[in-house]
Amino acid sequence: MVANGNREIPVTLINCPECASNVINAAWDCTKCGHLLRKPRRSALGRFVKASFILFNMLMAYWVIYRLCSITSDTGKPPTIDVTGGAS
Numbered sequence: 001m002v003a004n005g006n007r008e009i010p011v012t013l014i015n016c017p018e019c020a021s022n023v024i025n026a027a028w029d030c031t032k033c034g035h036l037l038r039k040p041r042r043s044a045l046g047r048f049v050k051a052s053f054i055l056f057n058m059l060m061a062y063w064v065i066y067r068l069c070s071i072t073s074d075t076g077k078p079p080t081i082d083v084t085g086g087a088s
């Protein structure tokens, strides 16, 4: 495993494989032709956020389905609204 401690990328000019123009190494894509030079790496935090977002969506979908099923199965009475009148 290669230790990738320093996050600074040395600014050097590289040749674009598409149009062979000089592009700064720090650039994600070629400024001339827009050729993608390197793929943006997804960080661990990004993956965690994405996974938690998917999990949250699944939980929400499950909750909505559960609510719908509980409402439709409870056909005896209309959904009651709990009105708590504080001021009397």
Ligand SMILES: [Zn+2]
Residues within 6 Å of the ligand: 016, 017, 018, 019, 020, 021, 030, 031, 032, 033, 034, 035
């Ligand atoms: Zn290019």
